[in-house]
Amino acid sequence: MQTVLIIVHLIIVLALIGVVLLQRSEGGGMGLGGGGGGGVSGFMTGRGQANALTRTTAILGGLFFLTSLALTIMAGYHGAPRSIIDGASPVAPAGQQAPAGGQGGNVLEQLQRMQGDQPANPAPAPAPAPTAPQVPQSQ
DSSP states (O other): HHHHHHHHHHHHHHHHHHHHHSSSOOOSSOTTSSSSSSSSSSOOOOOOHHHHHHHHHHHHHHHHHHHHHHHHHHHHHOOOOHHHHHHSSOOTTTTSSOOOSSSSHHHHHHHHHHSSSSSSOOOOOOOOOOOOOOOOOOO
16 A cells, blocks of 8 residues: 555656646746747746646645655554563562563573563573593503
8 A cells, every 4th residue: 555655656746846847937037038038938828728737736736745644644653663672571680589470581581582582481401411530541
């Protein structure tokens, strides 16, 4: 849905640029005639055509505003990242015990558990079996 709205938004932008460029300048600056006035006959010279271009510009501007607003709202719904700190259990200050529930460990271990990389209560590593000391043998 968002991709379709972006494409429609871009089409409106291109149409708005084209309609604005088609309008005849009524300013006092240096126009196409070189001196401002002159007998320049452009593509759109009639008063009715100028009103149609003005109306089209207003409609395209309104559509541009609406699609921009819709894209902003859609981005707010889909793109709100969640902080990793919100889901972490509180860490006990120095000298106190960790919170109850078997959720001990440092922050890295808690984040790994949240992502599913590690079981919630990892089994302690088995102690290595005692071996007989190696005595060097002479030859």
